[in-house]
Amino acid sequence: MAMMHIQPAPFFASKNRAFWNLQLAGWGGAFLLRAVNTLANGLPYNLLVLSLVTTITGFSISLILSVAYRQLIDRSPVVTWGGTAIVLITAVVTHAAIEAWVQGLYYASLSDTSFAQRFIGITYIPLTLLGGWSALYYAINFFLTVEKQADRLQRLEAQATSAQLAMLRYQLNPHFLFNTLNSISTLVLLKQTQPANAMLTRLSSFLRHTLITEPGSQVTLAQEIETLQLYLDIERMRFEERLRTDFEVEDGALDACLPSMLLQPLIENAVKYAVSPQEEGARISLTARVVGQRLRVTVEDTGPGADGPVQLSMLEGAPGAPVSTGVGLANIRNRLEQGYGADHLFETRSQPGGGFTVMIEIPYERATEMAPADTTQTTPPHTDVEAATPQGSASDNVINLNPQRAIGNTQ
Numbered sequence: 001m002a003m004m005h006i007q008p009a010p011f012f013a014s015k016n017r018a019f020w021n022l023q024l025a026g027w028g029g030a031f032l033l034r035a036v037n038t039l040a041n042g043l044p045y046n047l048l049v050l051s052l053v054t055t056i057t058g059f060s061i062s063l064i065l066s067v068a069y070r071q072l073i074d075r076s077p078v079v080t081w082g083g084t085a086i087v088l089i090t091a092v093v094t095h096a097a098i099e100a101w102v103q104g105l106y107y108a109s110l111s112d113t114s115f116a117q118r119f120i121g122i123t124y125i126p127l128t129l130l131g132g133w134s135a136l137y138y139a140i141n142f143f144l145t146v147e148k149q150a151d152r153l154q155r156l157e158a159q160a161t162s163a164q165l166a167m168l169r170y171q172l173n174p175h176f177l178f179n180t181l182n183s184i185s186t187l188v189l190l191k192q193t194q195p196a197n198a199m200l201t202r203l204s205s206f207l208r209h210t211l212i213t214e215p216g217s218q219v220t221l222a223q224e225i226e227t228l229q230l231y232l233d234i235e236r237m238r239f240e241e242r243l244r245t246d247f248e249v250e251d252g253a254l255d256a257c258l259p260s261m262l263l264q265p266l267i268e269n270a271v272k273y274a275v276s277p278q279e280e281g282a283r284i285s286l287t288a289r290v291v292g293q294r295l296r297v298t299v300e301d302t303g304p305g306a307d308g309p310v311q312l313s314m315l316e317g318a319p320g321a322p323v324s325t326g327v328g329l330a331n332i333r334n335r336l337e338q339g340y341g342a343d344h345l346f347e348t349r350s351q352p353g354g355g356f357t358v359m360i361e362i363p364y365e366r367a368t369e370m371a372p373a374d375t376t377q378t379t380p381p382h383t384d385v386e387a388a389t390p391q392g393s394a395s396d397n398v399i400n401l402n403p404q405r406a407i408g409n410t411q
Contacts, residue, residue: 015144019066022136023059030129031055050106057098058126061091062133069137088134095126179272183238199237206230220367221288221295222254224263228286231264235271242281243271253288256295257365259335266299266358269329274303274356295364300357305350329358336362 034051065087072083100118180203187196209230219227225247236243267284274282282302289296329348336344345361 022140023062026133026136027055027059027062030058047106050102053102054099057095058129061095061130065091065130065134066137069134069141073138073141084134084138088130091130092123092127095130096123099126180234195237199234202230202234202237206234217260218257218365218367219260220254221249221256221258221297224258224260225249225286227261228263228267231267235275239271239275239281242278243275244281244283246283246285248286249288250290252290253295255367256288256290257367258295258297258362259339262332262335262360263297263299265329265332270299270301270303270356274301278303290364291361293364294361296359296361298357298359300355302355305352305354305356332360336360 031051034055035048038045038047038051068087069084072080072087075083096119099122100115103118103122104115180199184196184199184203187193187199206227209227232243232245263286267286270282270284274284285298285300287298287300333346336346340362343363345359347359348357349359350356
């Protein structure tokens with residue numbers, strides 16, 4: 001789920017160091033080329049001194065050019081290119097004049113050429129060197145500017161995605177709290193203080209468990225199931241033996257990573273649309289397994305379902321569908337799209353005779369280094385649970401975390 005982050009090119013990680021490396025390499029190469037030309041043509045060795053002076057001159061002038069270009073590069077195009085042309089012509093004239101003067105000192109007794117002749121004859125050399133240096137300077141700086149802008153854009157996109165995921169995550173709490181607080185209010189009105197107190201304790205445990213997880217972060221499937229259990233403990237206070245659950249999770253899937261609170265809306269929808277409307281209640285089943293390099297999670301219920309195959313759009317306000325707040329399934333779809341793009345599967349289907357199934361398939365990412373689980377007590381005191389839990393409800397809801405070790409199914 002992590003966004004791709006553009007890192008600076010290794011050579012330009014330190015812009016100042018890269019500049020000096022290029023300076024030394026470029027002008028050193030220019031001196032080496034002149035030296036090889038001198039030796040290859042059998043010219044006097046003392047011409048190497050002339051080449052060295054010319055190279056040092058070009059090196060020094062390029063340092064002045066870098067200061068001028070640094071002031072021009074962020075201006076308007078007219079100012080940048082007009083100023084560059086003026087500065088470059090001045091630098092070429094200066095370099096050619098210095099080289100012509102040095103050659104005049106060296107060739108004073110060997111040639112009667114004038115300063116103007118020497119100046120015109122050698123102008124093309126500094127023009128080529130300094131022109132190429134200027135082009136390379138602007139090319140590198142424009143490349144680094146584009147790279148910086150691309151990196152900034154990626155950061156903004158990552159922040160926008162993170163904000164979107166946080167918003168989707170924060171939608172879940174009021175969606176769930178409404179029903180729970182309404183149930184607690186009903187218990188208080190009926191003066192059933194012990195069940196109300198136990199429900200409040202479980203609610204605080206659930207909220208504490210969920211709030212310590214950062215919105216948009218990932219948890220293991222084992223941690224997600226622990227959160228689901230806290231939620232189901234609250235719902236069993238409301239529906240007693242009408243709420244039956246059956247979880248089957250492969251051992252290899254327990255360490256798989258997924259967005260936090262991804263499955264809770266599925267279980268909540270099953271409670272709302274399968275358990276609540278039926279007098280006999282319903283069974284909610286969750287299975288999770290690793291299929292190749294993907295994690296497949298399926299949530300099924302034995303509720304009334306819908307007439308024929310169901311599309312997601314039909315579940316959110318279509319005629320004949322249960323009244324929906326638009327938070328549950330749409331929230332999951334948006335979070336999967338934000339986190340995985342096209343690399344996920346989200347399917348819903350319903351059988352004509354009843355029952356509804358949601359299947360999620362995402363890339364399998366194993367949690368190698370997860371923070372140790374919080375061992376603080378997350379369930380209510382034993383006396384409150386005993387006093388408030390309906391007889392038989394605890395034993396009738398089975399979680400089988402290892403299909404190879406059968407514990408039994410809910411009846």
